[in-house]
Amino acid sequence: MLVYLIRHGQTQYNIDGRVQGWLDVPLNDQGREQARRLALRLSAEPIDMVFTSPLSRAVDTARALTAHSNLRMVVDDRLREYNMGDWTGKTGDEIAAGSAELGLDDPLIPIPGGESAMDMRNRVSAFVKELAQRHSKIFSRVVVVSHGGTLGAVIGSMLAMPVLRRHPFTFGNGSITEVVWHSNGWRMQTLNDRQHMHSIVG
Numbered sequence: 001m002l003v004y005l006i007r008h009g010q011t012q013y014n015i016d017g018r019v020q021g022w023l024d025v026p027l028n029d030q031g032r033e034q035a036r037r038l039a040l041r042l043s044a045e046p047i048d049m050v051f052t053s054p055l056s057r058a059v060d061t062a063r064a065l066t067a068h069s070n071l072r073m074v075v076d077d078r079l080r081e082y083n084m085g086d087w088t089g090k091t092g093d094e095i096a097a098g099s100a101e102l103g104l105d106d107p108l109i110p111i112p113g114g115e116s117a118m119d120m121r122n123r124v125s126a127f128v129k130e131l132a133q134r135h136s137k138i139f140s141r142v143v144v145v146s147h148g149g150t151l152g153a154v155i156g157s158m159l160a161m162p163v164l165r166r167h168p169f170t171f172g173n174g175s176i177t178e179v180v181w182h183s184n185g186w187r188m189q190t191l192n193d194r195q196h197m198h199s200i201v202g
Contacts, residue, residue: 021084085114
């Protein structure tokens with residue numbers, strides 16, 4: 001089974017460098033164009049199913065993929081972004097100014113009012129396990145539309161990496177990462193592919 005892991009299109013918070021977390025920030029004009037280009041990029045692929053986070057920036061990206069097809073879109077709460085709690089809406093500098101003492105390298109320590117890296121790994125691992133054990137028996141190609149932090153945790157789960165808040169991966173808005181499930185495990189084929197975005201500024 002081939003899985004296309006897609007990060008949602010751009011939002012204004014992405015431009016401003018503000019943490020979105022579970023806040024339901026919509027796509028901006030460029031994000032909608034990125035979603036359109038994703039749909040064009042994948043239009044010739046024999047995709048069986050699209051799974052998406054329930055947040056509108058992901059749903060609207062996924063909807064672009066299913067708008068002109070009979071593809072079924074399934075909303076899965078496990079694909080939400082990190083629950084960033086008290087950090088929601090803040091910039092990185094604002095967070096750093098008040099969080100030096102929190103010890104967030106520890107995967108068991110939650111963000112104030114949010115979740116820990118272990119919480120995140122546990123919920124996405126349940127989704128990854130379902131992909132491998134259930135959906136791979138039915139589907140040959142699926143799309144998963146989610147968020148940068150979530151996709152890092154998904155890849156971490158697939159590759160049995162240590163549980164970290166941030167993994168050494170970058171997922172640009174509208175990017176595609178391809179992973180393949182075989183009977184002996186997961187293999188990553190591409191990472192952060194944005195060839196379809198080359199003519200978009202930003």
